Amino acid sequence: MPVTSGVHGFVPFPPQRAAQYSAAGYWSGRTVDSLLRQAAGTWPDRIAVVDPLTSHTYSELDELADRAGAGFARMGIAPGERVLLQLPNSCRFAIALFGLLRAGAIPVMCLPGHRLAELTHFAKVSDAVALVTVDKAGGFDYRSMAKQLVAAHPRLRHVVVDGDAGPFTSWSNLPEGDPPPVVVDSRSPALLLVSGGTTGTPKLIPRTHDDYVYNATASAELCRLTEDDVYLVSLPAAHNFPLACPGILGAISAGAQIVFNADPSPEAAFATIDRHRVTVTALVPALAKLWAQACEWEPVTPKTLRLLQVGGSKLEPEEARQVRSALTPGLQQVFGMAEGLLNFTRLDDAVELLEHTQGRPLSPADELRIVDAAGERVAPGEEGELLVRGPYTFNGYFCAERDNERCFDPDGFYRSGDLVRQRDDGYLVVTGRVKDVICRCGETISAGDLEEQLLSHPAIWSAAAVPLPDPYLGEKICAAVVFAGPPMTLAELNGYLDQRGVATHARPDVLVAMPSLPTTPIGKIDKKAIVRQLCEDARA
Template identity: 45%
Template sequence: MTADMSVSRLNQYNKSLLLGRCLSQWAQTYGERIALVNESGECLTYAQLQERVERLAGGLYMAGLRAGDHAMVHMPNTFGFFYSFFALLRVGAIPIMAMPNQREQDIDALMAIAQPTAYFIPDDVGKYDYLALAQRMQSKHESLRLVVMDGDAKCETRDVQLLEALQGPTCPWPEQDERDTAVLLLSGGTTGTPKLIPRTHGDYFYNFTASAKLCGFERDMVFLAVLPAGHNFTLASPGVLGTFQCGGTVVTSISVSCDEAMPLIEQHRVTHVALVPPLAKLWVEGREWEDSDLSSLKLIQVGGARLETGLARQLVDVMGCQLQQVFGMAEGLLCYTRLDDPLETIIHTQGCPLSPEDEVRIVDEDDQDVPKGQVGQLLTRGPYTIRGYFQASAQNASSFTEDGFYRSGDLVRRDANGNLIVEGRIKEQINRCGEKISAAEVEEAISLLHGVHAATAVGIPDELLGERICVFIKPKSGQTIDPPRIKIALREGGLSDYKVPDQIETISEWPLTAAKKIDKRRLVAIATQRASASPQAKPLGYLQEAMATDTLPFELR
């Protein structure tokens, strides 16, 4: 299938494809309906959101931002995130969707690739100094001319502007085509180099509109955004954009904790929420003590990693609403279990592709199709799946076949009804809480530390995290390894928190396969055995303790 044919078929679906014009269209259609609600209960109508975005877009234009410029958005789920995202689209700039928990190494690498003109940051989240990071990035990257901070902190440099103060008159509409890049998403990699996914106006509009239709999104729905809004799952599968397309309401939350998110469900009568499996497990366990009224929930979507059958059944039983499994990738292909599927299909499979034009092949190591029902590597191409990463010719050569199929790295099989069942990964990635983490990146960061001769990272099955990061370190002669100091050094070196190993083990000699390669399966077994024998080796869990009280919780005195 050619790219032009894909665009033609998307045009048949809907002609309103330019993402920068979506918000004004929604404001015209839905006007005084509530678009956004934050944790404090502050509300914005579609008209108010559009008005604020127009003012910010005018300010960005006056500051020199133009169509085609790149701008990194490194913000949590706040109103400021949505102002920034939609204002960039309005100007015609291309947002780079960084995750809030990414730190200096990731941000620096992404900026080196994308050369952004602007960088959008919060003023304070979890006491992390985003402003100091932004100033270091300005000193390293000549392209970075503008830093925009959401908050009221004082700025000691003229190169930083406050989001609320950055306003201007209506800017001109950019000249764009549905085949132009609209947004750059992040992809989990098997190397330490981040990859950027160029999604066009046409394919991304289809991504969230077709998904919203399939998932039954409607005008009266309320979507709770607890996962980062810059992630493809939360943003457009169908997520925030799918909700806006239908005229629904998005409730934002910075916290994923059930004791903060569940009261929002009760307060705002949330109907839809998207979770990753580790978070879904915590929410199920949290219902043992968290008693918010969740009767408004109609649908819980779970994606980002395979949902185990037992947890899937628990979700249905404990949460009391419909479950939908979502399997896909920011590169394109999305699979959903259907709302009218039998419960056993929803429990046991990850569904089938969104579009009838999606092509899926399941192949062996020689790219030959495997027999029906057998496990193989997933290859895919279709009308909303990319044909290449941004400025990554070497990666593209290995990630795409000559005839345009994307090598997902997933091991899957089909059931008799065509639903996909995910069996694992072929690449060396660790899937921790739905985040795809490069084993090579973690190994490289640790290998640079004092006293380390070599390091190997593996993913260990974990009830809470899905997989936890375990690193085996072979120390230099005469050196000893101190795990707490290793973790501190990694954070100080700029490694993102979610990539810091959960378990660190010392090893004197590597177990080898018959081919004389490091036997990672054996390392997984060793790590599991050591964790069982030594509770200190396990990641910290929760301490539960019951105590009597003669007052109601939060009772006023």
């Protein structure tokens, strides 16, 4: 029996800490796909997953995952090999995810909005051998992108397409047979999440079976998920938040029903919540605010939500009050990261905590340090950068030795780049960030990476990507540009970025032509001055 372990480029937990987490019971030695196996044995006839076209019970989902696993294995995908998984929210997403896990493969969790630039990077870094995708979604032809990707990466020898496969393998034509007898080391990578791209191109985050099972099940327990709950997936399912905080995996561990919805607009989401009597879901602040506002005009509004998680960026107190008033008093603020640490407000917390903090750590074993620019711990209650290590926080990006040297301190604490204050009661208040990023609708975009793309255009002499406040997106992306000749339009610029394969969520919302970009006394572009000037111009 093949065993998936010792994956090149993976940084494991240090042996001493791993032993401590196992001895303390945080790690159970279970694999991620065992969550489904156990659920199928416990609740075989309960509905597990639902989308607008189909539904499956837990026993059916388990059987379909086995079939998919057998198909992937018979195609030649070996245990430990990486597979790009890019599917929209649907039952097929769950089947493909668990099928890859059953084959012993390591899914790379790509988002539907990722385009050729990101997938090329992911394929190269992960050394992926296959891609599982869809034919078309949201007006985009994923098969065309797959052709370009395969041409550039000969190692990518298999493409499986849900729908009209064209030149590739159709999902319906996966080889049949028995599931492969794969033994998986629970301390090895279960899957690779995608970072927010806070420092250049997005990086890959290995999450082990041990740490991710704990991540999902501990979150489910904290959120009091039961078999009577109905969890709505409105955010892209490959995100850490709707996948395991508690998300899909946590819902499965509790026997809850999972409803997939690819359209998070209030009209579509409210109808879905009403139809399936949804009790729990997760949103980014921009969507939460939009849903709250939409309660004023939508004929059908949420009546069954007992818990609404909001995370991805900071929710301001006034916004929290609006959400609690319009949608459900059961607001839960979540401050976390795909790299690991999760902070939650608790279900019984006082209103002051729900509205004014971003929660406290999930696990008693989470270790936090809050430090100044010199790396020294700040006084209690003072602002500083958050550093963390613990039983579900990773120990290094995948195949990124140079990044890891920069992102971890000598004691193995991950430098989050988030600025926080920790109160006497242990709750965190997020105050800002160290890294040069823009948080647009819950997606973290690297300003430096976008600037590199902008400067590749021959008509652009100088460029700065800056965040501008936006009531719906949280922050919108502004490209402040000095043109080398005649200026171009925003549509022309985004058309160019589209040709370069830049993700849809990482393209500018605003283009501002400037005669020159302001600089600091040491000659660096002064982005604060740009934002200040643009905000003043908008108020004038």
